[in-house]
Amino acid sequence: MPELVDLDPARQKEIIDLEKAQEGQDYFALLGLQPGAPVEDVKQAFVEAALRHHPDRYAGLNLGTFRARIERIFRRIAEAHSVLSNAEKREAYLRANPRLRGAPSSAAPGGAELETPLVGDEERRAERQARLTRHPYLARTHRLTELLTRGRASMARGDFEKAFADLNQVVALDPKNREATSLLAEVRKKHDEQRSKLEMQRALELEKQQDLPKALECYRKASSLDPQHAEAAFRAARLAKALGLEWNEVRIHAQRAVDVSPDSVPYRLLLAQVLLEGKAGNLAKRHLEAVLKLDPKNAEATALLRKSRWPF
Known part of the structure; x- marks a missing residue:
């Protein structure tokens, strides 16, 4: 009885018959080819089979x-194509199955093999190739492969902007493409880290020139682009404090620096100072005690700890 699915009975029968027919077939037969068929024919047969049998259809x-x-x-x-289109895998398969190497269509005296292609074979093959390349599914697959290849190459060169553009197109065309999604996340992270380093360099130059507001803006960008850049967060907090900006902004930057690099004495000291100014003495005390564990002779931490206990 035909199953109640979104396939007509004829197609159901075709699928069942094909599945049975595949049992025990060699890789050439699975692709509808004669034993020993060349790699070009293997690829062509796979494309035609994919257009008919790919689950995405x-x-x-x-x-x-x-x-x-x-x-x-x-x-x-797909398994047959993977083996027969790869030189090493194909040779290993043929060594294990020598009967599948195929036989020459004719032989010349002395054992030299001669091929006698049928008239019109090349024309038919070229026409079929042109027709397949116009097929929407194949064109889409080719486009995705091209974009992925370009994206990987751009990543290898360190051109993350170009890689991001290509991989973003892949995800737009094929949202379920796991490789592209993974690479896109990686390239976005590397791109942001690269931009963060540039903003950091610019901020250091601006600070040397005493252009503190612009330097602060660059430190903010560097810290935002790379949340793991502890020094950018520390310098943003220090400059924001020096410029008298809102206490909570100073605290956020200082806290981020400590979260990323908890064993840094300067970062903990700055955060403790900010917390003391915000009347958060208990929190400041914890950071000062942590500083003294890292550096027991730190005079500034000792003085600030005394102040946190006896504010008067």
């Missing part, structure tokens, strides 16, 4: 038990 349909059948069919086809 059935996206959004109720397939029931046929989903597993379709996935098994395509998995076997």
Whole structure:
């Protein structure tokens, strides 16, 4: 009985018959090829099979038990393509199955092999290739592969802006592409770290020139782009404090520096000072005690700790 799925009975029968027919077939037969078929024909046959049997063709349909059948069919086809299109894997497979090396169509005297292609074979192959390259599914696949390749190459060169643009297009075209999503997150992080370093360098130059407001803005950007950049957060807190900005902003920057680098004595001292100014003596005391554990002879921490206990 035909199953109640979004496939007509004829297609259901075709899938069942194909799955059965695949059992025990060699890799060439799985792709509908003669033994020993060249790599070019293997690739061509795989493209045609993918257009017909790729699970993505059935996206959004109720397939029931046929989903597993379709996935098994395509998995076997993909496996055959993977082996027969790779020189090393193909040779190992043929060594294990010498009968599949194929036979020459004719032979010349002395054992030299001659091929006698059928008239029109090349024309038909070229026409079929041109037709397939115009197919929307194949064109989309080719575009995704091209963008992924370019994105990886740009990442390797350190051109993160270009990599981001290409990988972002891949995700827009194929939101479920895990590789592109992972690479995009990585490239975004590296791009932000790269920009953070540039903002940090600019901030240091501006601070030397005593342009403190602009330097503070660059420190803020550096810290925002790379939340793990402890020095950027520390310098932003220090400058914000010197310029008399809002207490809470100073505290946020100082706290971030300590969170990222808790064993830094200068960072803890600055945060303690900020907390004391904000009447948060108990919190300041904890940081000062941490400083003295790191540096027992730190005179500034000792003085501030005394002040936190006896503010008068």
